[in-house]
Amino acid sequence: MSGPETVDRVLITAAVVFVVVAGALLLFRISRGPSMLDRAIGLDVFAAVMIAGLGAKSAFARDSFYFPIMLVLAFLGFTGSVGIARFIAVRDKPLSRRRAKGKEERK
Secondary structure: OOHHHHHHHHHHHHHHHHHHHHHHHHHHHHHHOOOHHHHHHHHHHHHHHHHHHHHHHHHHHOOOOOHHHHHHHHHHHHHHHHHHHHHHHHHOOOHHHHHHHHHHHHO
């Protein structure tokens, strides 16, 4: 193996180790998050860590098969984050604003 190939393998191995450590820390944050928002952010970052892991696997194998899968995961992570943010925003509105909006819809 030549020098640049050895450096590539060492860097990719280090990236995989960092992705695994980040995944373990995220699972801890998701399980122990004090609020629903912390858990939602943890799940969003977990999607990003999965994409990074697939990217590292793709770089290690020198195969571009996983690029479309990474794109779909990024889209699903984004739409999931927007959906959770909208749910939390509606749920956390002050009660007086929700009642006023409900009365306007009845008219």
